[in-house]
Amino acid sequence: MNVYAILAIYRHEMERTRRTIMQSVISPVISTSLYFIVFGAAIGERIQQVEGVSYGAFIVPGLIMLSLLTQSISNASFAIYFPKFTGTIYELLSAPVSYFEVVLSYVGAAATKSILLGLIILATAGLFVPLRVEHPVWMLLFLVLTAATFSLFGFIIGVWADGFEKLQLIPLLFVTPLTFLGGSFYSIHMLPPFWRAVSLFNPVVYLVSGFRWSFYGLADVSVAVSLAMILVFLAASLAVVAWIFRTGYRLKT
Amino acid sequence: MEPIIRVTHLSKTYASGFRALKDIDLEIRRGEIFALLGPNGAGKTTLIGTICGIVTPSAGTILVDGRDVLREYRATRSLIGLVPQELTTEAFESVWDNVTFSRGLFGKPPDPAHLEKVLRDLSLWDRKDSKIVTLSGGMKRRLLIAKALAHEPQVLFLDEPTAGVDVELRRDMWALVRALRAGGVTIILTTHYIDEAEEMADRVGVINKGEIVLVEDKVELMRKLGRKQLTLHLAQPLERVPPALAAYRLELANRGSDLIYTYEERDRAGISALLNDLAAAGIRYRDLHTTQSSLEDIFVGLVSERR
Missing domain, CATH: 3.40.50.300 (P-loop containing nucleotide triphosphate hydrolases)
Structure with a gap:
């Protein structure tokens, strides 16, 4: 195991976050805080409780999940796409590092950033709405698994993308809409039966549901199913990454 | 001594079909x-x-310090x-x-x-x-x-x-x-x-x-491949190279004022014979200098031969 290489890439990526702290951390925290202010403190005052939880508090897990998904994808995709774009990928490809080490370091750094961001947003939310976390260990588990899974997914997007437009395509066209329609702002039990059934095809529903359960003990679907869905998505992402490195897809000629 | 790099029968064909490397053998x-x-x-x-x-090779082996890359x-x-x-x-x-x-x-x-x-x-x-x-x-x-x-x-x-x-x-x-x-x-x-x-x-x-x-x-x-040229700047221009000097395959340049003798490195002994024969033919010169073909000339020659 080339531990020095893993640490070098990890530090390199974390240092990039430090250099771009406004864009990487402060900006997503501010934009998520705006949701708390608008939906929690302002509109939330006029919305009745959802299953015994104030609306402002109810949306916190979904909003954290929204940031977690978008930031994990963005961090990891940018991290691998940018060296491809600038040409500095030559150094990575010519270094004595295994594919596992490359993924571990890039995805580890991307996941670390989004987990830290999720925790900062959680702390920020506590300033605006009454919060409780009934299952903190499960909350951390969902946080870590989701961050790792979507960082892997972002890594795949970064390898696949051959332009900045493609880099933004999947997050903007698929991930954000699926998150908004994935029960971040409502319980799917509030939907008519048809749309409730349709929602079950949205993978984000399972992520938000499991994560919200760790906060308030409320879930749209069984926690075991939520966990299983994350693990399935994690396994699928790992399989795609393994294929990318085996074939050198869009990395090597 | 074992070479630090040994490339054997290395080929690379890109997905487009372009053959970038064709059966390369090379030792460094x-x-x-x-x-x-x-x-x-x-x-x-x-x-x-x-x-x-x-780059992933299509065929062949590459050893660096005796190990497969x-x-x-x-x-x-x-x-x-x-x-x-x-x-x-x-x-x-x-x-x-x-x-x-x-x-x-x-x-x-x-x-x-x-x-x-x-x-x-x-x-x-x-x-x-x-x-x-x-x-x-x-x-x-x-x-x-x-x-x-x-x-x-x-x-x-x-x-x-x-x-x-x-x-x-x-x-x-x-x-x-x-x-x-x-x-x-x-x-x-x-x-x-x-x-x-x-x-x-x-x-x-x-x-x-x-x-x-x-x-x-x-x-x-x-x-081996480098050619040398001896250029003689003549005291009097010539209209043609005298038949007695035909064996040297001399060329006239600069409107007959320069006489050029092209020879291989190994034929250096021919210079003194040429100078003696010029004196015998009554051809005098003011100055002389030699030039050697550069690696660039050799390179251009090699590449153009194969075009």
């Missing part, structure tokens, strides 16, 4: 400076890419440093952080003293805290060399290292390359500047259309 000796010459698109960068792990990539890659052709660097990282990253990436523990020496040797120490984006083109080129040397490689690939750098920096780089070789590093250099190869290389390889056309000791190559 330990501690030498090997210049790989070839026109644009000849396959120089692809060949380097296959040895360094950037595919099966034992960790061992082989840690021996190699690569300076790419393009100025591909990070923009907003500092010089120091960037070379530290390179050393770690190649699996070496931190060694600030070594990195300081490398940066000082490359006149970058004063800029170690500068963001890379603020460096000049020449400094970025030196930074790429510093990154390649950060992990103390035994083999250094320099892909067009002096493209776009000024004369002074070019001389500095040549001195650096010689110093590295003196320290036991094997250097493989691709260049468009033939004088660079002529100045520095121990051996020269010429690649054209994906095939190695020639590998030869530079001095031997110039001796």
Whole structure:
């Protein structure tokens, strides 16, 4: 195991976050805080409780999940796409590092950033709405698994993308809409039966549901199913990454 | 002695069907400076890419220090440093952080003293805290060399290292390359500047259309293929070469004022015979000088022969 290489890439990526702290951390925290202010403190005052939880508090897990998904994808995709774009990928490809080490370091750094961001947003939310976390260990588990899974997914997007437009395509066209329609702002039990059934095809529903359960003990679907869905998505992402490195897809000629 | 790099029957065909390398056999000796010459698109960068792990070979084997670059990539890659052709660097990282990253990436523990020496040797120490984006083109080129040397490689690939750098920096780089070789590093250099190869290389390889056309000791190559010319500036112009001198296949130039004798290195003895015969023919000259074909002439000749 080339531990020095893993640490070098990890530090390199974390240092990039430090250099771009406004864009990487402060900006997503501010934009998520705006949701708390608008939906929690302002509109939330006029919305009745959802299953015994104030609306402002109810949306916190979904909003954290929204940031977690978008930031994990963005961090990891940018991290691998940018060296491809600038040409500095030559150094990575010519270094004595295994594919596992490359993924571990890039995805580890991307996941670390989004987990830290999720925790900062959680702390920020506590300033605006009454919060409780009934299952903190499960909350951390969902946080870590989701961050790792979507960082892997972002890594795949970064390898696949051959332009900045493609880099933004999947997050903007698929991930954000699926998150908004994935029960971040409502319980799917509030939907008519048809749309409730349709929602079950949205993978984000399972992520938000499991994560919200760790906060308030409320879930749209069984926690075991939520966990299983994350693990399935994690396994699928790992399989795609393994294929990318085996074939050198869009990395090597 | 076992060569540091042995390439056997190496071929590379891209997905488009383009055959960039065709059954290449090549050996690089330990501690030498090997210049790989070839026109644009000849396959120089692809060949380097296959040895360094950037390009996947279609067929053949590559051994570095006796180890296969595919099966034992960790061992082989840690021996190699690569300076790419393009100025591909990070923009907003500092010089120091960037070379530290390179050393770690190649699996070496931190060694600030070594990195300081490398940066000082490359006149970058004063800029170690500068963001890379603020460096000049020449400094970025030196930074790429510093990154390649950060992990103390035994083999250094320099892909067009002096493209776009000024004369002074070019001389500095040549001195650096010689110093590295003196320290036991094997250097493989691709260049468009033939004088660079002529100045520095121990051996020269010429690649054209994906095939190695020639590998030869530079001095031997110039001796074997190098032509010499003796030019005599005549006291009186001639209208034609006298028949008595026909055996020398002389040419007249400059409206009959210059007489040119072209000979091979090994025919040097012919000069004194020619001068005697000229005196016997009553042809006098004011001055004379000799010229030798350069590596560039040889290179152009080799490549054009195969077009």
